[in-house]
Amino acid sequence: ASESNLIRATLFPGDGIGPEIAESVKQVFRVADVPIEWEEHFVGTEIDPRTQSFLTWESLESVRQNKVGLKGPMATPIGKGHRSLNLTLRKELNLYANVRPCYSLPGYKTKYDDVDLITIRENTEGEYSGLEHQVVRGVVESLKIITRSASLRVAEYAFHYAKAHGRQRVSAIHKANIMQKTDGLFLKCCREVAEKYPEIVYEEVVIDNCCMMLVKNPALFDVLVMPNLYGDIISDLCAGLIGGLGLTPSVNIGEGGIALAEAVHGSAPDIAGKNLANPTALLLSAVSMLRHLDLHDKADRIQDAVLKTIAEGKYRTGDLGGKSTTTEFTNAICDHI
Amino acid sequence: ASESNLIRATLFPGDGIGPEIAESVKQVFRVADVPIEWEEHFVGTEIDPRTQSFLTWESLESVRQNKVGLKGPMATPIGKGHRSLNLTLRKELNLYANVRPCYSLPGYKTKYDDVDLITIRENTEGEYSGLEHQVVRGVVESLKIITRSASLRVAEYAFHYAKAHGRQRVSAIHKANIMQKTDGLFLKCCREVAEKYPEIVYEEVVIDNCCMMLVKNPALFDVLVMPNLYGDIISDLCAGLIGGLGLTPSVNIGEGGIALAEAVHGSAPDIAGKNLANPTALLLSAVSMLRHLDLHDKADRIQDAVLKTIAEGKYRTGDLGGKSTTTEFTNAICDHI
Ligand SMILES: CC(C)[C@H](C(=O)O)[C@@H](O)C(=O)O
Ligand SMILES: CC(C)[C@H](C(=O)O)[C@@H](O)C(=O)O
Secondary structure, three states: OOHHHOEEEEEEOOOOOHHHHHHHHHHHHHHOOOOEEEEEOOOOOOOEOOOOEOOOHHHHHHHHHHOEEEEOOOOOOOOOOOOOHHHHHHHHOOEEEEEEEEEOOOOOOOOOOOOEEEEEEEOOOEOOOOOEEEEEOOEEEEEEEEEHHHHHHHHHHHHHHHHHOOOOEEEEEEOOOOOOOHHHHHHHHHHHHHHOOOOOEEEEEEHHHHHHHHHHOHHHOOEEEEOHHHHHHHHHHHHHHHOOHHHOOOEEEEHHHEEEEEOOOOOOHHHOOOOOOOOHHHHHHHHHHHHHOOOHHHHHHHHHHHHHHHHHOOOOOHHHOOOOOHHHHHHHHHHHO | OOHHHOEEEEEEOOOOOHHHHHHHHHHHHHHOOOOEEEEEOOOOOOOEOOOOEOOOHHHHHHHHHHOEEEEOOOOOOOOOOOOOHHHHHHHHOOEEEEEEEEEOOOOOOOOOOOOEEEEEEEOOOEOOOOOEEEEEOOEEEEEEEEEHHHHHHHHHHHHHHHHHOOOOEEEEEEOOOOOOOHHHHHHHHHHHHHHOOOOOEEEEEEHHHHHHHHHHOHHHOOEEEEOHHHHHHHHHHHHHHHOOHHHOOOEEEEHHHEEEEEOOOOOOHHHOOOOOOOOHHHHHHHHHHHHHOOOHHHHHHHHHHHHHHHHHOOOOOHHHOOOOOHHHHHHHHHHHO
16 A cells, blocks of 8 residues: 555554454454554553543543544553443543444354344443432432434435445334333434434344344344444343354444444453464454455454354364464465455 | 132233133133132223222222232223323222243243243333433433332342252343433342342342343243343243243232233234133233142142143144134133143
8 A cells, every 4th residue: 555545543452452353453464464554552641631540641642633543451550430441432432332233153052043234323422421429328320311313324324325225124122111211202203303214124022032043043144233331231142142252343423523443342451462363353342343444355354354264173273162363363364355 | 729718810801812811711710620710800991080090999909809800901991181001900909019030931932941030020110100201392301219118029039039949040131321320220139139139149230131032042031120121121032032922921020919810912802802812911811820828739720721822833823823712712722720
């Protein structure tokens, strides 16, 4: 890729196994000749007063300017009064939709071989408001906040996504039979948006029933859109269907066209630095980032190489039952490019 | 069974397919010579001012006096201001714990053959408080209430249940990393109770991770205890693992030793009155009721007959892929008793 065509993207390698799997992405991108120039930012060792967290102001500015980034796992340092790094990123960058494509990996066998769905999670409000207090001793309450603006915004994104990706159906997941006002407002917004997309089938599914249907027959679902906590739960459930968080990509969409792709698994401190980590989730997240940039050729090549390597089964990391190092697995992917 | 030894139990046949599956339970109980005398109560056709719902005061009094009952599906009549019948029962009778044993049925094949767990759900508060309001136009909130008393009560029940049934482990399911105060209080109560049961392994699992683990390997779990909404979600997910709500029993435990067993599936109005309904969930709920009454012999005989009939596969209702009527399936069970 020639210097002048380079797209700048922010890279947060993150903690634990983060730097190793980020290294793997950088290597694969080099081999695939992806026109990306990384701007690396690490989590700070002290609280930055401008972000009130260990995330530096500069790193957030970098994402705001580049509008595109990739993030490894970040463990929030334990102790009082520290905002979670992941939540800080979502709030500060207004990352309003978390998008997780979830499909059965050819060649990696689980109980399910027909998963092909996308979960789209409202990422800024709901049960994550942070508003909680003690009413009297022994009685506490948490507030779940649903707004029309955030609900419309994520619903718009879901239908837009469905249409752009040739998807047939959007299911809004809710518990409006119990939370009539909050989830009711969420559904109302989804219905409003649905009317603008007559070509897409719209349905509403109660969350408990949705979870039952997902484990019985995930092929029933296509695009799912939902409030924050349900998205948290259902996206992990879906990841479980195809093998776990080590295999599932994720992208956070923010106001102003920001896309921050992220591996949502943990930082696995127990195996950090041992060259044992599986970079698949971060690689496939990077692929999602490329698609967001309309670099579909590169995205296809890398995705195919990753899936082929896993399917062949010769080089797999320990979490997938193999014995390969991160480096060996990454080299195998590069050989396929 | 001689007149004098009869135990009175309340029976709510419920709506839709309710009366047919209740008939099936009555027949099986007669054949198995179960010393139960049913006191039948139907949902009223008008609102009873004393219950503010279609449930009659007499029917609630009947459960309060008998302390034991069985309930078919009840659809809440659609219209404004009607309290859900199920929620009314939970509130009025203070049914604080919903207990659902969930095990793979020998002979009924799903993707999972090693499920054997119990979900215990707090059934009175949490996200089901009914407290919701509009803050300003376009901004609504719901309150989740967690109390020390209700959390201790359900935790006590869970550990008591685990010990009484020879279970090894209790997992408290939560999202205390986000709802530190509410779910934090719930966990605190579980920990307090756990200390009194050193022989039982206690662990805490975040709900999203729990769902992922459940679909990957349900055998990891034994007894799960959790706040209301998580219980709603996870108990349905678990039902899905073994085939659905048509196969899973449920019992609600109330203050003062009340046990109201219930089939938690819907009333299936489309097949009502056609002799097509599957009575398994209500039958197995009735079995749970018998166990609560320490009538283990009768419980074992009926449970064995139901499972054997399903396993043989000759007589199965349509939902399980068979062609039998409710009557044929019930007769086959009776033949096994
Ligand atoms: C780590 C945690 C705060 C986070 C969440 O609940 O959103 C995680 O589960 C996720 O899904 O990104
Ligand atoms: C019907 C509905 C109100 C109910 C609930 O949410 O509790 C149901 O899903 C259940 O689990 O019994």
